[in-house]
Amino acid sequence: xxxxxxxxxxxVLDIGTAYTKFGFTGEPVxxxxxRTQVKxxxxxxxxxxxxxxxxxxxxxxxxxxxxxFKYALNSPKDKPIVIVESxxxxxIFRESVAKVLFKHYGxxxxxxxxSHLVSLATLAVETALVLDVGYKxxxxxxxxxxxxxxxxxxxxDLGSCSIHRNLQSLLYEKNSGAESLSEWILxxxxxxxxxxxxxxxxxxxxxxxxxxxxxxxxxxxxxxxxILRVTGTIREKAYEILFDxxxxxxxxxxxxxxxxxxxxxxxxxxxxxxxxxIGGTTMAMGFKSRLKEELLHHMKEERYRKLNIKxxxxxxxPSKENYTAWLGGAIYGATDWLNTKALTxxxxxxxxxxxxxxxxxxxxRRP
Amino acid sequence: xxxxFLDIDCVKYACTCGLLKTLQQLYFCRYCSELRCTxxxxxxxxxxxxxxxxxxxxxxEARVKKNRCVNCFICPSCRQELSTRAASKQPANPEESKAxxxxxxxxxxxxxxxxxxxxxxxxxxxxxxxxxxxxxxSNRIQEIVSMYKGLQEKEKLDKxxxxxxxxxxxxxxxxxxxxxxAALRKRIGLPEDKPILKPKNxxxxxxxxxxxxxxxxxxxxxxxxxxxLLEITSIDQRLLQPxxxxxxxxxxxPIQKILSIKRSLRCRRCEHNVSKPEYNPNSIKFxxxxxxxxxxxxxxxxxxxxLRAGQACxxxxxxxxxxQHQTTVSFLPFDSPIEVKEAIPEEGAIxxxxxxxxxxxxxxxxxxxxxSSGTKLMSLVDTxxxxxxxxxxxxxxxxxxxxxxxxxxxxxxxxxxxxxPRDDAAEYDDFNEVHNIQDxxxxxxxxxxxxxxIKLVVTPNEDMPIDTTVTTGFTMSHLYTNTIASVADxxxxxxxxxxxxxxxxxxxxxxxx
Ligand SMILES: [Zn+2]
Ligand SMILES: [Zn+2]
Ligand SMILES: [Zn+2]
Ligand SMILES: [Zn+2]
Numbered sequence: 103x104x105x106x107x108x109x110x111x112x113x114v115l116d117i118g119t120a121y122t123k124f125g126f127t128g129e130p131v132x133x134x135x136x137r138t139q140v141k142x143x144x145x146x147x148x149x150x151x152x153x154x155x156x157x158x159x160x161x162x163x164x165x166x167x168x169x170x171f172k173y174a175l176n177s178p179k180d181k182p183i184v185i186v187e188s189x190x191x192x193x194i195f196r197e198s199v200a201k202v203l204f205k206h207y208g209x210x211x212x213x214x215x216x217s218h219l220v221s222l223a224t225l226a227v228e229t230a231l232v233l234d235v236g237y238k239x240x241x242x243x244x245x246x247x248x249x250x251x252x253x254x255x256x257x258x259d260l261g262s263c264s265i266h267r268n269l270q271s272l273l274y275e276k277n278s279g280a281e282s283l284s285e286w287i288l289x290x291x292x293x294x295x296x297x298x299x300x301x302x303x304x305x306x307x308x309x310x311x312x313x314x315x316x317x318x319x320x321x322x323x324x325x326x327x328x329i330l331r332v333t334g335t336i337r338e339k340a341y342e343i344l345f346d347x348x349x350x351x352x353x354x355x356x357x358x359x360x361x362x363x364x365x366x367x368x369x370x371x372x373x374x375x376x377x378x379x380i381g382g383t384t385m386a387m388g389f390k391s392r393l394k395e396e397l398l399h400h401m402k403e404e405r406y407r408k409l410n411i412k413x414x415x416x417x418x419x420p421s422k423e424n425y426t427a428w429l430g431g432a433i434y435g436a437t438d439w440l441n442t443k444a445l446t447x448x449x450x451x452x453x454x455x456x457x458x459x460x461x462x463x464x465x466x467r468r469p
Numbered sequence: 470x471x472x473x474f475l476d477i478d479c480v481k482y483a484c485t486c487g488l489l490k491t492l493q494q495l496y497f498c499r500y501c502s503e504l505r506c507t508x509x510x511x512x513x514x515x516x517x518x519x520x521x522x523x524x525x526x527x528x529x530e531a532r533v534k535k536n537r538c539v540n541c542f543i544c545p546s547c548r549q550e551l552s553t554r555a556a557s558k559q560p561a562n563p564e565e566s567k568a569x570x571x572x573x574x575x576x577x578x579x580x581x582x583x584x585x586x587x588x589x590x591x592x593x594x595x596x597x598x599x600x601x602x603x604x605x606x607s608n609r610i611q612e613i614v615s616m617y618k619g620l621q622e623k624e625k626l627d628k629x630x631x632x633x634x635x636x637x638x639x640x641x642x643x644x645x646x647x648x649x650x651a652a653l654r655k656r657i658g659l660p661e662d663k664p665i666l667k668p669k670n671x672x673x674x675x676x677x678x679x680x681x682x683x684x685x686x687x688x689x690x691x692x693x694x695x696x697x698l699l700e701i702t703s704i705d706q707r708l709l710q711p712x713x714x715x716x717x718x719x720x721x722x723p724i725q726k727i728l729s730i731k732r733s734l735r736c737r738r739c740e741h742n743v744s745k746p747e748y749n750p751n752s753i754k755f756x757x758x759x760x761x762x763x764x765x766x767x768x769x770x771x772x773x774x775x776l777r778a779g780q781a782c783x784x785x786x787x788x789x790x791x792x793q794h795q796t797t798v799s800f801l802p803f804d805s806p807i808e809v810k811e812a813i814p815e816e817g818a819i820x821x822x823x824x825x826x827x828x829x830x831x832x833x834x835x836x837x838x839x840x841s842s843g844t845k846l847m848s849l850v851d852t853x854x855x856x857x858x859x860x861x862x863x864x865x866x867x868x869x870x871x872x873x874x875x876x877x878x879x880x881x882x883x884x885x886x887x888x889x890p891r892d893d894a895a896e897y898d899d900f901n902e903v904h905n906i907q908d909x910x911x912x913x914x915x916x917x918x919x920x921x922x923i924k925l926v927v928t929p930n931e932d933m934p935i936d937t938t939v940t941t942g943f944t945m946s947h948l949y950t951n952t953i954a955s956v957a958d959x960x961x962x963x964x965x966x967x968x969x970x971x972x973x974x975x976x977x978x979x980x981x982x
Contacts, residue, residue: 111532121708130610131712133535156869163508170512175536175730177513206866208511225678226613294701297691318695376680385714388687415680420606422714429610436614438621 113174114435116186116217116428117199119150120237120262121382123428124173127184127435132425134173140164155194162202170207178207182444184435186215186427188234189250190241190257196456204450213435213444214456218243219250220430221380224419229369230376233358234427235344235383237262242357244365244373254364256357260344262383265292268343272336280330287324295320295332296340298388301395304342307335341386345396355396359406375415382424390416480768482761483970484509487869492768495761496743498736499953502967504761505743509866510734518750520729521550525750537725540596544577545709545721551575553595554583575599575723587719599723604712612675619672733757737866763791766798766888766947768971771922776877776978778933781926784941784975790888790919794950794962799885800925801944803875807968873972876933877941880926884909888947891919927975935980942972 111126117138125132138149140161149165152158170178183203187196196214203209218232222245233242242256266288273280273291299307306312316334324330344354352360358377362370379390397414400406421429445456481489486509496505517531518524519538526534542551554576572591576583585591592598604610700718707714709724734744745757767789774782790796887906906916914922929939949967 123711128614130604130607133711135708135711167512171514171730171732173536173727175514175517175531175728179511179513223613223617224610226616226675227677230680290703293704293707294698295696298687300687317692320696320698322698387691390684390686392687394684413682415682416684417678417680419678420609422711424714425711433610433614433617437617438625 112182112184112435112440113169113176114184114186114428114431115169116425116431117149118236118382119148121424123425124169125428125432126174127432127440129432130420130429132428132432135425138165140168150195155198158194158198159202162198163206166202166207178203178209180208180210182211182213182440183209184213184215184431184440186217186220186431188217188236188241189243189252189255190239200445200450200456201454204447209447211440211444211446212450213440215431215434216250217380217427217430219245219248220434221378221419221426222248223430223433224421224426225378225417227376227417229372230378230417231358231361231373232378232380233354233384235261235354235379235381237382240344240354240357240381240383242361244361244369246365246369246373251361251365254361256361258348258352258354258357260354261381262289262292264343265340265383269296269336269340272339273330273332276331276333276336279328283324283330291322291330291332292340295322296337296386298341298344298386298392299338300388301392301399303338304345307339308342341389344383345392353396355393355400358397359400359409362409362411363406370409371411374411375413376417377414378417378419378426380419380423380426384423477769479770479974479976481873481972481974482765483871483972485868486866487871489871489873489972492762492765493760495765496734496759497761497764498739498741498743499759499764499951500739500741501736502949502951502965503738504765504969505734505736507734509737510743511737513733513735515731515733515746516748516750517728517730519726521726523750525748526728531728536728538728539725541726542575542599542723543726544580544582545724546582546706546718547577547580548705548709548724549577549579550726551577551584551723555595556591584723587721589723602712602722609675612673616672616675623672764949765967765969766790766796766945768945768973770973770975773927773975776927776929776939776975777981778929778935778978779931781880781928784925784927784973785914786923786925786973788886788888788921788923791891792950793890795890795948796888796950797885797948798888799946800879800881801946801968802881803879803942803944803970805944805968807944807970871970871972873940873942875940875942875972876937877927877929877939877975879941879943880928881943882909882912882925884912886913886921886923888921889919929978933978935978937978939975939978940972941975942970944968945971 111128114125114127114132116123116132120138121135122138123132124134124136139146140149141147142161142164147161149158149161152161166178170176185199200212203212218234218241221232221234222228222230228248229246231242231244233240238259238261240258240260244251244254266285269288269292270280270283273283303314306314307316317337319334320332320337322330322332347353347356362373365373379393384390394414394416401409401411419426419429450456477491477493480491482492482495482504484490484495484506485503486506488506488508490506494506496510497503498505514528517526517528517536519526519541521541522538524538524540543549544551552575553573556572556574557570570593572593573595574584574589574591589600702715702718702721706718706721707716710722713720713722715721729750731746731748731750732744733742733746735742742757743759744755746752747754747756769787769789771785771787773784776782788798886908889906908916912923914924916922927941933939946966946968948964951963951965
């Protein structure tokens, strides 16, 4: 980046439920990725475990204090900031973020960007179906010519959190004491030992007597005094929760198909051939090939016969999936949007609140 | 938590913002004469430095270096600082040169990881020569950014052109010659003649990403090969290198250490510093430090009788005057109102501040400059007023109510007591203490130099269960001598009463005997 632009670079944040991505506009990689938590009342707490608005406000003050003085090393006053957020972000959270930034830190302007929409910028395309699988939920939104098809969006409570719960109950069958494992140990076991297996193997494993040899077992040491048996079956089955249909016959692949059902017929094929996966959970080994297998399998079902889609194609963004949305924000933030579309201090103090998503002035087409 | 003489946590002062802090955690703005804490002052980055090698970097340089030290690295395995180790290499051919060559590598003294583990060749210089890695996608992303920038510029031009065009239309319709070419074209159904727009620089459109049908993200080997956990990175190790996020330990790479900063703290109301450190990273001193500990009488709990529900008991507190001026302390009920000064500084206050410029030059704000420039046009004055109000409403934090409930009442004494000024020499003078202070013997138990031991009577609430933490509080009013104004105007020091709420945790209640 040229020197004169370094001076102007602005903070870009993507505050995820589990991890926060932090960096500057115009840069290709976030500077840091860290857990979304703050030290509050003497303990580490997740930012999203707030009790009430005052509690959230105090935690956000501490959180942004770390952002500015531990990571950005920059005074916040009279400077802009770019925040990438999910469309499902709770209103109280958005409002509190704006209040803390404008009132407590005195920033000059705030550019809020939708994570699904900006992720497309990393590909330089305008039409794609974006599936974000994060910690708490999976959200699927088709985007056509730069416009999010809000009426077609799908969301399910599937993500790292449900995988961890599944892994925990699988571990508990084989190990006593597994019920007290912390979220971080479960995450570590998932990341280092587990993978998304093939559809054919998953079908066998769900039978009472599978006719295949399991993959090797891993002995996982916990806190230096006990050993957890992570059997081959556990390693392969941890992610299955994403592909098992729930009581309403919904799962990750049906979200994509249901979203396609809700868009215009002549857009369906184009979207199916432009799928973008974002969010850390999609980085698991075997995830993409399994998702494709499942999509093709579900296509045979009666409910999706109308779709008439022959193939599914997936994009590869110039990033790791867990920071694709951040990168989109870093690209948008480097353009003139930062000056023309951001909410300024004066606009905010006019009525002391954020405008709704629907009437945000920047909720329009591409830059 | 038991109430003890050395336990300072059991006495809390309510900051102006409503948070409860110990006296040691509070600041005192001498210009506003109000308590401040780290929550209600504004923080600013003062200087950048490396916490390991203590190198000082100007902030522009720190920014260019991405806030990282060039010479110091942290361990990619355990995040501790890496140390540079020297190794001497024997020349391959002993006859060639007799001098042994010194080479350097990085090693972690905590987890024994070293740069040799990943096959990084030793360096010939101790600092500054370690290879840097760029993201493999940076060129592509740079192209995308320039494309979006260009497209925006084009759109802007389009809009301007459209506006101009509309103007022309209006003019031409009112033209005396009647129908215009554009209107004519419209009438006969021809499309409007749109000239091709030429942005200053043609936008270089990057090739859009192409989606692929074939995915190959499953490694068959995982089904048969057993894994060694020690060779696989944890999520924390991966996230230390966001661009690569290596899965294998063999791919981790030394991380440049993030710089540290020194902060200065500024009062939000008057914009004066309450704390400003010295620039040198080796120095732990401050240029400005307005700790409340130097201005506000300190309260400590000495003894308290066993606390029983509904029974009065005796509480002895020690008060210490830290200032060079005699003060008078009086007690008010806990709930008595405390006046909080307006958020907008008055005109008089500004002129006073200006004369103190040499103390703190950076305190001058744009709006103040405007007022002193002296243009008295009505409209300008108006804008100035809206400017200050919007600014101050932006900056002022509304105080919150105190998050502690009082379950024990204090009999507020009607008499006051005096605390003499601090005299460092008197500390060594154990004998011959003569003071002719007329004390209310019921209130003051004992006194020595600038300290006084005060007896209060407290009564825990009637309905309090056993083993409840007893919390009591009062409003302390002390005569404060402000020397700031006297320095500036050669006036007499201002004296006024400063009130604040003090909350005491006396310990657990016990049963009746
Ligand atoms: Zn405060
Ligand atoms: Zn250093
Ligand atoms: Zn180490
Ligand atoms: Zn002040």
